[in-house]
Amino acid sequence: MIPEFGHFALIVCLLLSFIQVAVPIAGAQTGNIAWMRIARPTARVQFALVLFAFGCLIYSFLTNDFSVRYVAMTSSRLLPIQYKVAAVWGGHEGSILLWLLMLTFWMTAVSIFSQHLPESTLARILGVMGFISLGFLLFILLTSNPFDRLIPAADDGQDLNPLLQDPGMVFHPPMLYMGYVGFSVAFAFAIAALLGGDLDAAWARWSRPWTTIAWVFLTVGICLGSAWAYYTLGWGGWWFWDPVENASFMPWLMGTALMHSLAVTEKRGGFKFWTVLLAIFAFSLSLLGTFLVRSGVLTSVHAFASDPKRGVFILIFLVVVIGGSLSLFAWRAPKVGLGGRFSMVSRESMLLGNNVLFAAAAGSVLLGTLYPLFLDALGLGKISVGPPYFDTVFVPVMAPALFLMGVGPLARWKEASLPELAIRLRWAALVSVLTALGLTLITSHFSILVAFGLLLAIWIVVTAGFNLWSRIRPLPDSNLHPLQRLKGLPSSYLGMLVAHLGVAVFVVGITMVKGYEVEKDVQMDLGDIVEIGPYTFKFKGVSEGEGPNYRFQRGDVDILRNGEFVRNMAPEKRIYLVQRNPMTNAAIDTGFLRDLYVSLGEQVGNTAWTVRVYYKPFVDWIWGGCLLMALGGVLALADKRYRIEKRNSKVTTQNERTA
Amino acid sequence: MQMMKNLIFAGLMFLVLGVSTAPAKEALPVGDDPVVQARMMRLATVLRCLVCQNQTIADSHADLASDLRNQIVELIHQGKTDSEIMDYMTERYGDFVLYRPPMKTSTLLLWFGPLLLVVIGGAALYRSAQDRQRNVADETELTLEQKRLADQFLNRKSSES
Amino acid sequence: MSRFWPLAIFFGLVAFLYVGLHRDPHEVPSPLLGKPAPAFALTRLDDPSTTITRDQLLGHVYMLNVWASWCVSCRDEHPILVEYVRKHPVEIYGLDYKDTRPEAVAWLEQLGNPYKAALFDSDGRVGIDYGVYGVPETFIIDKKGVVRYKQTGPISPDVLMNTLAPMIENLQKES
Secondary structure (H helix, E strand, C coil): CHHHHHHHHHHHHHHHHHHHHHHHHHHHHHCCHHHHHCHHHHHHHHHHHHHHHHHHHHHHHHCCCCCEHHHHHHCCCCCCHHHHHHHCCCCHHHHHHHHHHHHHHHHHHHHHCCCCCCHHHHHHHHHHHHHHHHHHHHHHHHHCCCCCECCCCCCCCCCCCHHHCCHHHHHHHHHHHHHHHHHHHHHHHHHHHHHHCCCCHHHHHHHHHHHHHHHHHHHHHHHHHHHHHHHHCCCCCCCCCCHHHHHHHHHHHHHHHHHHHHHHHHHHCCCHHHHHHHHHHHHHHHHHHHHHHHCCCCCCCCCCCCCHHHHHHHHHHHHHHHHHHHHHHHHHHHHHCCCCCCCCCCHHHHHHHHHHHHHHHHHHHHHHHHHHHHHHHCCCCCCCCCHHHHHHHHHHHHHHHHHHHHHHHHCCCCCCCHHHHHHHHHHHHHHHHHHHHHHHHHCCCCCHHHHHHHHHHHHHHHHHHHHHHHHHCCCCCCCCCHHHHHHHCCHHHHHHHHHHHHHHHHHHHHHHHHHHCEEEEEEECCCEEEEECCEEEEEEEEEEEECCCEEEEEEEEEEEECCEEEEEECCEEEEECCCCCEEEECEEEECCCEEEEEEEEEECCCCCEEEEEEEEECCHHHHHHHHHHHHHHHHHHCCHHHCCCCCCCCCCCHHHHHC | CHHHHHHHHHHHHHHHHCCCCCCCEECEECCCCHHHHHHHHHHHCCEECCCCCCCECCCCCCHHHHHHHHHHHHHHHCCCCHHHHHHHHHHHHCHHHECCCCCCHHHHHHHHHHHHHHHHHHHHHHHHHHHHHHHHHHHHCCCHHHHHHHHHHHHHHHHHC | CHHHHHHHHHHHHHHHHHHHHCCCCCCCCCCCCCCECCCCEEEECCCCCCEEECHHHCCCCEEEEEECCCCHHHHHHHHHHHHHHHHCCCEEEEEEECCCHHHHHHHHHHHCCCCCEEEEECCCHHHHHCCCCCCCEEEEECCCCEEEEEEECCCCHHHHHHHHHHHHHHHHHCC
16 A cells, blocks of 8 residues: 555645646736745645655565565565665666655755745745656656556565665765756756846855755765776776766756856856856756666666656656746846956956856767767767767866866956966966976876876965965964964855865876776786785685675785785675676775775686786875865855844845735 | 586685695786787777677676677787777777777767867857947946936935935 | 857757657667678588588578577577578578587577578687677678678567568579
């Protein structure tokens, strides 16, 4: 019965979502306060219903109810309990329900933290979000119902894909979806503002924290996905420009541009055209990603089982939502207005330059991801577009943005002087160049790419330090100590510094790993050794055993550094009992400055195995950098101006007064 | 089946013989020559495994992938250049097998698209800044009448305070 | 008028995505179409001392069917070929891909042998030359030795009747 309750909850939710779309928006157009006020409670009840349905699904998994088709496809009796929960979003139907859960969660959050918003604006925002939830509810109920029954019930399930039986599966999708779906808030704010004709600095100020939180979640989500791939796939890779990875990266790029654009609109009232467009694009890319991953249009290790019928539905939904919002934009654009003027050299123009570069980067990723589809649709043959393309194309587009990251914060609003900037930055430039060159010369071999990457990273750090110093250095007419001045700095400023520092750390990680990593593919028999730098890897054999739902072969490898024992590594090959695909679990020794990575290959004799051994310098700086970026976002959110205060006065807008 | 028997046998041997007491021996690279091996892997990381869901033949465990890796080693031993080896693959499997799309008329847009996007964006940025200089200047300048009113208001205020 | 560009580009994108929904991203077209069939010299499955080369087959229209005893979907396809050969004067040569002789021979005994000759490609080298990536695959080769068609995946009765059989008939009429 429980699955039926869940199903019923979703149907009720669908009916509610109709109300949530129609009534508040009509109310906002006509000034009917009662209608507008319906938005808040309907949003919250939707969340409660979806949460209940989700709970029913979890219950079905935990009780091994294999009469539910989705449970039979994604779980099994022997699956450990934490993976039974993670399996809830391990397949298409459950992950779409998770999407919906996140959406209704954000809807509820907006309904709560919106005391300062005019009633009509809130009504429109929740109406738009309600429209999206309507679409997803229809999609679930018509094509992807997780509560479909399997008659007769299966005896045991087909098990969760072994690759997903990992802590990564517990955290990565929820984080990622919180991010993707979170951009729907900025989207809804933009549409609401276009509908109401009140696109102004206040709109930007309200949108910003929501955008930042979503961005933080998405950053963490992508970071987790990459780190998970690294330790689970056994070949030391952490990003493949796979279509599904790109589907999460494009919204991130647009979202980053959006965050920066909102800053300008909030402070200077400018960029409204750009900012609204970016808000629409960011969420559109989230929706497009959902389409790409579930329609069978592209091949990917991550893609869900494809079904053209689902693909058509999502495509229609895309046309309505994205087509509708872009039409609304085109119609209302002339009314958007221009905002303040600025010269070609100014903080505004640099931020706009940043927007252009990030948007172009997102566009390039989209181009590469969809190009095989374009050519195939035109009958021009089948090609593949992989890492060689993306690596070649992405770096030149992003490099200028990294350069701007140093200059932008120092430039004045509205009008900055190029000569003045050049003077202020000349020391930073000199230090950066010398340090980058120096570092590359003292390492094993000089590489121009490494030097360039280090140059950009050091440039970011030095200019950030310079910027910080200019804000906290002792002034001649005050006796404030730098540390005291530091405490007085707004949290959003510190957030920016930390986030940019995170980018620098990230760049160092990528540069060093790509420039200096060492891989050795060897056959090892008992007692054999292989050396990389000061490290020696000694193979001591392979033993066998059983886990909860798999059998494993476990390698025994000692690591020595300059002859002294460091630690023992146990790379594994597992065969899961239900799905029977072999899986490699690499053994990794994580260090601040390097990772040592060992993975088992194949058995090639009685006791000999092929083994892959890697030395990866600075690889953890990649994910450390991402986490710093996310931390920067959190700091920006902690800024005093976002503190929630009890306000007594309600803001009303023209519509309400005159209606 | 054969693999299972090997594994069990290996496991028993391991138990019976215990840890080897021979002196530590430098491990042999997979295949004969580390240079050839390295070159093969470099080529293999840009070739697509056709039976996989988006993986290179370097990383894939599939039979076809390992066959092709061996084939590459053989071609290297035959003295073929990198571009000849790539041609060998595309003659048999088409352009689909290359992860680096070839530069052809049909892929010009792909390779130059990103640059085009940046240029278009840059041009839009430039025009936008210019437009602002003109239009916003017009919008924000006060008319003479507005100026007179503003002065009046300001004078009144200062005389009141 | 730049405000209409995003909308226009979006609709273009949708058109492509719609077309894309009806294509199969896994299907890889063969670059061999219209080119001479790659040369081979393989022993017969049933007689290791006899070798058959590609050149010996010039002047005939034939199907080259790639199969293996370990291939599950080959079992579905095989009866169709057996039936077809019984009723039509068509030459089918089998390419036994990465198999073992005893198991392959037993498989043919069990399921029937439609092949004029079954060729034994134990290490799959000839398969690679033909761009084989997943058995079963079938090629149609004309009298001049040029590859005219490639079928990836098992042959269904539908495909046989509507595509392959007519094509073979036409090719046989060619000089």
